[in-house]
Amino acid sequence: MDSNNNTRIYSVSELNSLIRQDLESSFSNIWLEGEVSNFFFHNSRHMYFDLKDEESKVRVVMFYQNNRKLPFDIEEGLHIQVNGYVSVYEKRGEYQIIALDARPVGRGALIMAFEQLKEKLSRKGFFDSSIKKKIPMLPGKIGVATSIGGAVLKDIVSVLRKRFPNFHLIVRNVNVGGMTSAPDLCQALEDLCSYGVDVIIIARGGGSLEDLWGFNSEELACSIYKCGIPVISAVGHETDFTISDFVADLRAATPSVAAENVILDKNQVTGDIKGITGVMLERILHKVHTSRKHVKTLIDRRYFNRPLTVLGNRYQDVNMAYRDLVDSTSAIISNNRHREMRTAYRLVPDRIQTRINTYRLIIKNSSTRWMTRASDRMDSRKMKIDHIIESLEKNNPVNIIKRGFAVIYDTEKKENITSIDSVSIGDRIGVQLKDGHIKASVLEIIKKVIKVR
Amino acid sequence: MKIEELSFEQALEKLEEVVKELEDEGISLEDSMQRFEQGIKLSSHCLKKLNEAEQKIEQLTRSEEGRLVTKELEVDTES
Numbered sequence: 001m002d003s004n005n006n007t008r009i010y011s012v013s014e015l016n017s018l019i020r021q022d023l024e025s026s027f028s029n030i031w032l033e034g035e036v037s038n039f040f041f042h043n044s045r046h047m048y049f050d051l052k053d054e055e056s057k058v059r060v061v062m063f064y065q066n067n068r069k070l071p072f073d074i075e076e077g078l079h080i081q082v083n084g085y086v087s088v089y090e091k092r093g094e095y096q097i098i099a100l101d102a103r104p105v106g107r108g109a110l111i112m113a114f115e116q117l118k119e120k121l122s123r124k125g126f127f128d129s130s131i132k133k134k135i136p137m138l139p140g141k142i143g144v145a146t147s148i149g150g151a152v153l154k155d156i157v158s159v160l161r162k163r164f165p166n167f168h169l170i171v172r173n174v175n176v177g178g179m180t181s182a183p184d185l186c187q188a189l190e191d192l193c194s195y196g197v198d199v200i201i202i203a204r205g206g207g208s209l210e211d212l213w214g215f216n217s218e219e220l221a222c223s224i225y226k227c228g229i230p231v232i233s234a235v236g237h238e239t240d241f242t243i244s245d246f247v248a249d250l251r252a253a254t255p256s257v258a259a260e261n262v263i264l265d266k267n268q269v270t271g272d273i274k275g276i277t278g279v280m281l282e283r284i285l286h287k288v289h290t291s292r293k294h295v296k297t298l299i300d301r302r303y304f305n306r307p308l309t310v311l312g313n314r315y316q317d318v319n320m321a322y323r324d325l326v327d328s329t330s331a332i333i334s335n336n337r338h339r340e341m342r343t344a345y346r347l348v349p350d351r352i353q354t355r356i357n358t359y360r361l362i363i364k365n366s367s368t369r370w371m372t373r374a375s376d377r378m379d380s381r382k383m384k385i386d387h388i389i390e391s392l393e394k395n396n397p398v399n400i401i402k403r404g405f406a407v408i409y410d411t412e413k414k415e416n417i418t419s420i421d422s423v424s425i426g427d428r429i430g431v432q433l434k435d436g437h438i439k440a441s442v443l444e445i446i447k448k449v450i451k452v453r
Numbered sequence: 454m455k456i457e458e459l460s461f462e463q464a465l466e467k468l469e470e471v472v473k474e475l476e477d478e479g480i481s482l483e484d485s486m487q488r489f490e491q492g493i494k495l496s497s498h499c500l501k502k503l504n505e506a507e508q509k510i511e512q513l514t515r516s517e518e519g520r521l522v523t524k525e526l527e528v529d530t531e532s
Contacts, residue, residue: 138461138502148512148526157510158530166506171526172513195513195521266503273465276472277496283475284489291482 013090020088023095027086032058032097033105036078047074051082051097059089059096066100071120071218072113079105103179103213110209114216117243121218126225126247133230133249136198137264141168143197143229145188148173152203152234152255159259164266170197176204181214186223193229199262200227202244203234203255215242224248234258407432411439420445456494461502468495 010018034051041047047062060082067074074080082099089096104113121127142160146152148171160167172188175181185202192200202224204212214220215235224231224247233248234255245251252258408417411430417423423442431438456464471492475485511523 153528154530157528161530166508168506168509170511170513191513191521270503273496273499276468279472280475280489280492284485287482287485
């Protein structure tokens with residue numbers, strides 16, 4: 001036997017170590033698919049199982065720090081894909097896969113994984129309605145995480161343009177397809193949060209369960225759960241439910257529905273506010289009308305007859321204000337018919353305000369005013385009386401006589417004589433002076449008219 | 454809080470309160486005038502809020518230094 005001194009002799013452990021290093025660098029990051037068999041869950045909570053296909057099998061180890069994050073339970077017979085690297089268990093010289101991540105394959109497996117994660121998050125309180133944030137009615141900035149080239153964004157924008165034309169949208173492009181979209185979706189949520197939006201829609205169109213899988217990840221669920229901003233989840237069609245739908249503050253059946261829920265309908269709400277303004281006007285007119293009636297009732301009471309004018313003035317004030325209000329209202333209403341709604345709206349409050357201010361002033365002043373008027377009237381009456389008394393004083397015949405005039409009278413008839421026609425020569429007459437009477441007889445009658453200017 | 458500082462939701466909520474108060478038969482004329490005045494201010498504030506912004510669609514990306522930046526984005530909904 002040739003003894004070749006150049007031949008390298010390995011020790012067993014040396015070989016195993018070298019092969020391990022070789023394999024680990026050659027297969028440092030692979031995905032491997034197969035069916036689980038010989039599953040063993042060790043007390044240390046590390047997982048040991050084989051992955052097999054029709055022909056062969058390979059040993060897989062998944063350590064606790066990796067398997068604790070799994071959104072589903074690995075069990076016998078399950079079809080899965082594992083991500084990891086190839087290594088060697090040097091003690092036995094067996095090669096094995098060190099699995100870092102795993103995901104179920106096939107619809108059945110996905111549904112199972114979905115149900116398991118849903119159950120887990122539900123227990124953790126991720127879906128509690130008490131933690132759901134309210135979607136603002138009028139968000140200043142709307143964030144959307146979706147694929148920028150897809151129909152989804154078009155659907156959303158199209159609904160928003162009809163619903164609220166002056167919206168502000170911040171779009172974060174995300175590749176929302178396939179099993180691996182979760183990390184980017186999480187990053188998108190984070191980006192939109194740090195940029196600062198008022199509400200976030202995460203959306204994608206319909207697809208297979210695998211297509212929507214990113215929205216079923218625990219990672220995304222946690223991001224939505226922790227997000228300080230309200231999130232609307234709009235994934236797939238009406239019948240598609242994802243984990244993100246359950247965690248989100250609102251689930252929208254489709255992206256279009258999300259757009260309908262993310263902001264109010266401008267026309268409708270404008271109409272509502274117009275309606276409310278109308279109701280208020282109606283109420284205030286009713287109130288003024290009632291007050292007017294009330295004043296009128298007071299006037300109608302008989303025992304208020306005396307201050308009727310005073311109350312009547314107040315009634316008139318209220319009445320005028322009422323008519324004023326009605327006039328301005330109908331002016332506003334006819335304005336509304338002819339102008340663009342927005343313009344009319346800008347005008348209405350100002351116009352009403354002016355009227356209202358006038359009205360308020362009238363009501364406020366009317367009480368003071370009617371009192372002033374009453375007292376004015378009293379004053380003028382007093383003046384009139386003073387004047388009459390004065391004039392009476394002046395014309396009192398006693399005073400006239402006092403000033404040296406006399407009253408001549410017929411002593412028989414006891415009537416005043418005011419004309420020469422009432423006497424004849426020789427008649428006996430009386431003359432009244434301030435201190436007594438003179439009896440006299442008529443000697444001569446001379447006609448002479450006293451001219452009065 | 455001043456009416457001008459209220460959010461749309463707050464203003465709308467207050468407006469509904471005002472209407473409820475106005476519908477109370479027992480309210481005095483003076484009080485109802487006051488409520489009405491407030492209501493008109495609130496509704497005009499709401500309408501102002503509705504017309505505040507202009508349509509804007511932006512894309513959020515990161516600059517080379519990694520800062521979040523936005524650029525205008527066109528979305529054609531006609532075709």
